[in-house]
Amino acid sequence: MTRKRVAVLISGRGSNMLALIEAAREPAYPAEITLVISNEPTAEGLKRAAAAGIPTVVVDHRPFGKDREAFERALQSELEAHRIELVCLAGFMRVLTPWFVRQWDGRLLNIHPALLPAFKGLDTHARALAAGVKEHGATVHFVVPEMDSGPIIAQGAVAVLDDDTEATLAARVIAVEHRIYPLALSLVAAGRVHIADGRCHIDGAATQEQALVVPDDQA
Numbered sequence: 309m310t311r312k313r314v315a316v317l318i319s320g321r322g323s324n325m326l327a328l329i330e331a332a333r334e335p336a337y338p339a340e341i342t343l344v345i346s347n348e349p350t351a352e353g354l355k356r357a358a359a360a361g362i363p364t365v366v367v368d369h370r371p372f373g374k375d376r377e378a379f380e381r382a383l384q385s386e387l388e389a390h391r392i393e394l395v396c397l398a399g400f401m402r403v404l405t406p407w408f409v410r411q412w413d414g415r416l417l418n419i420h421p422a423l424l425p426a427f428k429g430l431d432t433h434a435r436a437l438a439a440g441v442k443e444h445g446a447t448v449h450f451v452v453p454e455m456d457s458g459p460i461i462a463q464g465a466v467a468v469l470d471d472d473t474e475a476t477l478a479a480r481v482i483a484v485e486h487r488i489y490p491l492a493l494s495l496v497a498a499g500r501v502h503i504a505d506g507r508c509h510i511d512g513a514a515t516q517e518q519a520l521v522v523p524d525d526q527a
């Protein structure tokens with residue numbers, strides 16, 4: 309088995325990045341994390357990646373000003389130099405242009421802290437609480453030019469409790485994020501995910517069930 313070469317793009321603490329790194333330590337895992345890129349020079353995740361022995365690169369967006377594509381061309385040349393095959397966005401806080409998204413069509417994953425298509429955009433936990441939904445969670449999806457909108461690969465669901473605060477809800481959601489991102493990446497890297505009519509189809513019945521994670525204490 310040749311393992312897919314994966315880059316993780318971060319801007320902050322990098323807990324999802326670390327979950328991917330941990331999962332990929334398993335020899336049977338179909339992907340290896342070969343690069344971490346941050347647009348924030350001070351991102352805590354950079355130190356965590358380095359401590360885990362993963363090469364890191366900073367591509368600061370600031371010198372490029374409003375020229376998003378120039379920033380992305382710098383990203384692209386790092387990705388090419390490291391022969392990257394799949395890219396995982398993990399708390400990467402830059403909007404990507406259609407140009408970059410097209411370069412990585414079907415090979416660019418993102419994790420969003422809500423059950424898409426609900427609560428696209430920011431402040432998802434506060435908005436879920438304000439809306440009074442009883443179920444919340446996280447989604448791993450392929451990236452398309454429209455934000456938080458691509459084909460859904462895997463989701464994790466948690467109950468919203470009456471006494472939840474943004475912090476308690478966020479803690480429950482991040483725990484499922486750390487389960488579904490390694491799961492989604494392994495399915496994609498193993499070539500088991502096929503996109504048809506904007507939907508992901510996953511090879512193997514057992515695998516399809518796994519694409520929805522509901523922690524035992526939440527079911």
Ligand code: GRF
Pocket residue numbers: 318320321322323324325353398399400419420421446482485
């Ligand atoms: C996660 O909640 C992720 O869903 C969102 O940004 C956050 C990143 O957290 N896109 P971390 O940096 O992975 O800890």
